Amino acid sequence: MTETTHQITVDAQGCIGCGMCARVCPCGAMQVVDKQAVIDYTRCISCGMCATKCPKHVIRDAFGIFAAAPAL
Numbered sequence: 083m084t085e086t087t088h089q090i091t092v093d094a095q096g097c098i099g100c101g102m103c104a105r106v107c108p109c110g111a112m113q114v115v116d117k118q119a120v121i122d123y124t125r126c127i128s129c130g131m132c133a134t135k136c137p138k139h140v141i142r143d144a145f146g147i148f149a150a151a152p153a154l
């Protein structure tokens with residue numbers, strides 16, 4: 083699956099590299115590289131878990147559903 087067809091993206095600005103997204107990802111698709119979260123689109127299933135947990139709200143989904151969920 084390519085990035086252009088995918089639902090989940092991480093903003094280029096604003097990520098603090100906390101790693102919360104990587105910890106909750108069920109697929110091992112999220113990694114933090116140089117304090118920036120990076121999605122492996124060959125693994126990501128667009129579940130949106132990372133977007134609901136990001137404390138900086140920099141993970142977006144194409145439909146604005148997951149990112150709108152309050153951080154728990």
Ligand code: SF4
Binds near residue numbers: 106108111128130131
């Ligand atoms: S959408 Fe789901 S599978 Fe994709 S990176 Fe986020 S938590 Fe992982």
Ligand code: SF4
Binds near residue numbers: 104119
């Ligand atoms: S949870 Fe958000 S701020 Fe933390 S590493 Fe992931 S994208 Fe960056």
